[in-house]
Amino acid sequence: METNLPVDYLPILIQFFVxxxxxxxxMVLTHLVGPKRDSKNKLESFECGIESVGNARNPFSIKYFxxxxxxxxxxxxVIFMYPWAVNFRELGIFGFVEMLIFMTFLLxxxxxxxxxxxxxxx
Amino acid sequence: MVALISxxxxxxxxxxxxxxxxxxxxxxxxxxxxxxxxxxxxxxxxWNNDYSRFYDMLNFDNYAVAxxxxxxxxxxxxxxxxxxxxxxxxQYITExxxxxxxxVVGMIAMVAFDNLAMLFxxxxxxxxxxxxxxxxxKKNLLSNESSLKYFLMGAFTTGILLMGITxxxxxxxxxxxxxxxxxxxENATDSSPILLVGLFFLLAAxxxxxxxxxxxxxxxxxxxxxxxxxxxxxxxVVKIAGFGAFFRxxxxxxxxxxxxxxxxxxxxxxxxxxxxxxxxxxxxxxxxLLAYSSISHAGYMLISLLMVKNVESEAFGAIFYYVISYxxxxxxxxxxxxxxxxxxxxSSIDAFKGLAKANPLLGIIAAVSIASLAGLPPTAGFLAxxxxxxxxxxxxxxxxxxxAVTNAIIGIxxxxxxxxxxxxxxAEDQSLSLIAxxxxxxxxxxxxxxxxxxxxxxxxxxxxxx
Numbered sequence: 001m002e003t004n005l006p007v008d009y010l011p012i013l014i015q016f017f018v019x020x021x022x023x024x025x026x027m028v029l030t031h032l033v034g035p036k037r038d039s040k041n042k043l044e045s046f047e048c049g050i051e052s053v054g055n056a057r058n059p060f061s062i063k064y065f066x067x068x069x070x071x072x073x074x075x076x077x078v079i080f081m082y083p084w085a086v087n088f089r090e091l092g093i094f095g096f097v098e099m100l101i102f103m104t105f106l107l108x109x110x111x112x113x114x115x116x117x118x119x120x121x122x
Numbered sequence: 123m124v125a126l127i128s129x130x131x132x133x134x135x136x137x138x139x140x141x142x143x144x145x146x147x148x149x150x151x152x153x154x155x156x157x158x159x160x161x162x163x164x165x166x167x168x169w170n171n172d173y174s175r176f177y178d179m180l181n182f183d184n185y186a187v188a189x190x191x192x193x194x195x196x197x198x199x200x201x202x203x204x205x206x207x208x209x210x211x212x213q214y215i216t217e218x219x220x221x222x223x224x225x226v227v228g229m230i231a232m233v234a235f236d237n238l239a240m241l242f243x244x245x246x247x248x249x250x251x252x253x254x255x256x257x258x259x260k261k262n263l264l265s266n267e268s269s270l271k272y273f274l275m276g277a278f279t280t281g282i283l284l285m286g287i288t289x290x291x292x293x294x295x296x297x298x299x300x301x302x303x304x305x306x307x308e309n310a311t312d313s314s315p316i317l318l319v320g321l322f323f324l325l326a327a328x329x330x331x332x333x334x335x336x337x338x339x340x341x342x343x344x345x346x347x348x349x350x351x352x353x354x355x356x357x358x359v360v361k362i363a364g365f366g367a368f369f370r371x372x373x374x375x376x377x378x379x380x381x382x383x384x385x386x387x388x389x390x391x392x393x394x395x396x397x398x399x400x401x402x403x404x405x406x407x408x409x410x411l412l413a414y415s416s417i418s419h420a421g422y423m424l425i426s427l428l429m430v431k432n433v434e435s436e437a438f439g440a441i442f443y444y445v446i447s448y449x450x451x452x453x454x455x456x457x458x459x460x461x462x463x464x465x466x467x468x469s470s471i472d473a474f475k476g477l478a479k480a481n482p483l484l485g486i487i488a489a490v491s492i493a494s495l496a497g498l499p500p501t502a503g504f505l506a507x508x509x510x511x512x513x514x515x516x517x518x519x520x521x522x523x524x525x526a527v528t529n530a531i532i533g534i535x536x537x538x539x540x541x542x543x544x545x546x547x548x549a550e551d552q553s554l555s556l557i558a559x560x561x562x563x564x565x566x567x568x569x570x571x572x573x574x575x576x577x578x579x580x581x582x583x584x585x586x587x588x
Contacts, residue, residue, distance in 0.1 A: 105134070108134055108137075108138065111138075112137060112138065112141065115141045116141070
């Protein structure tokens with residue numbers, strides 16, 4: 001970066017206004033131009049075609065939560081495989097060994113989760 | 123490097139050991155022996171033998187080695203004292219060990235970092251096990267509350283830390299400490315606003331981790347709510363690591379533009395000491411009292427950041443001596459609290475009435491550690507404060523030294539409130555005489571008391587190692 005003046009950030013400012021302007025314009029336009037047919041069927045929330053029943057804010061079993069968290073955990077850890085796959089040839093045997101170590105620790109964690117019965121439903 | 127790998131494997135080992143119902147005493151022994159072995163290896167192999175790894179992301183120089191040894195040593199002593207705490211717990215004991223060890227791995231990365239990415243990683247690896255440990259008493263409402271509080275605030279601070287690192291990267295183009303330092307040396311006069319905002323974001327995040335005012339509000343609630351053993355861990359080992367990172371970042375990396383941040387540190391140190399010691403006077407719960415006392419100690423340690431113009435080895439010696447003396451005195455006092463809590467369910471100061479008569483050994487440990495925390499000679503705490511104040515005056519911050527001395531006198535008042543309860547009050551019931559400690563506990567406790575006194579008489583053992 002040669003200069004460091006506020007004017008250098010002008011493109012970012014313009015882009016910001018264009019982005020905000022697009023959102024505002026489309027929202028206003030659809031409300032003005034679009035047809036309005038207010039009926040019970042139209043205003044109901046869409047649940048894959050099934051009629052919705054009751055309130056969504058019910059207490060539910062903590063097990064769902066645990067499973068969801070563990071899913072996110074392992075899901076995110078597997079993302080580390082992608083950069084390795086892309087650079088598989090360049091990293092060579094070094095990368096392979098590193099990945100083996102990583103997978104070992106991952107599987108130890110998985111083993112722990114299963115042995116502690118965190119995934120048992122009953 | 124060896125320290126990081128072997129401790130990680132140790133953590134995994136004790137996690138798996140819990141699954142197979144391995145004897146928890148055996149796991150504890152293996153953990154302590156491994157930690158002490160790693161300590162010995164680090165001190166013996168890396169001292170005066172700079173050692174960079176991972177493309178200069180970690181650098182085990184003498185400073186990092188000293189702090190690593192302090193962290194490992196304090197952890198080992200704490201684990202040796204854990205018997206009273208774990209005797210009341212039935213489940214998941216090895217998980218406690220493994221989480222503590224994982225946390226220590228993060229701390230080693232924190233004190234040895236040479237790259238801001240590694241600092242972030244270290245802080246995260248340290249904090250995430252702590253969030254769990256703080257809330258480890260699942261049925262206790264206070265424990266849950268403090269875990270949630272600590273997690274929410276800690277996660278938010280992590281965001282601020284990352285933002286600071288990003289802004290500094292944006293201006294200097296590097297995460298590497300030496301590159302950032304040389305950038306500051308070249309552009310010391312015209313530092314841009316972005317850089318300053320980044321620097322103060324980092325300052326805020328680090329101040330949160332060491333609970334310096336005005337970022338200290340989480341400390342009393344979290345320290346009171348968490349299990350006592352974890353409180354001891356947080357107020358000693360975590361504090362060492364926090365200051366290790368703080369000092370490495372500001373004293374070494376940001377030294378060329380010290381004019382920018384010394385005023386902020388001045389104000390923060392004065393505020394931290396004053397708020398900590400004045401609020402501590404009104405506390406009736408010993409864990410809350412020690413939380414405020416740890417805040418005010420953090421203030422004294424912050425002062426050492428102001429010695430940028432002093433000789434480097436002198437400043438290193440002063441902070442390291444303070445950290446060591448604070449840590450061993452606190453651990454000794456917490457070992458007494460854990461012993462008392464085993465027979466009494468409360469942590470109020472009244473629970474300690476008549477302790478000296480019922481159990482003279484615990485009385486002596488408490489007396490020496492409290493004297494050291496209050497800063498009375500001939501204990502280590504006295505010289506720790508002395509060295510800090512000496513260099514404060516030498517650096518020209520006379521007013522700050524005056525504030526610190528005034529608060530040290532207030533400190534004597536609230537520390538002695540505990541001591542009076544232990545020595546001069548009559549016990550309400552006979553439960554205190556039921557405390558039974560193992561021989562190992564007694565030996566370690568006596569060694570610790572001797573250590574506090576020896577450090578106070580021969581300070582050069584620690585003060586002039588750099």
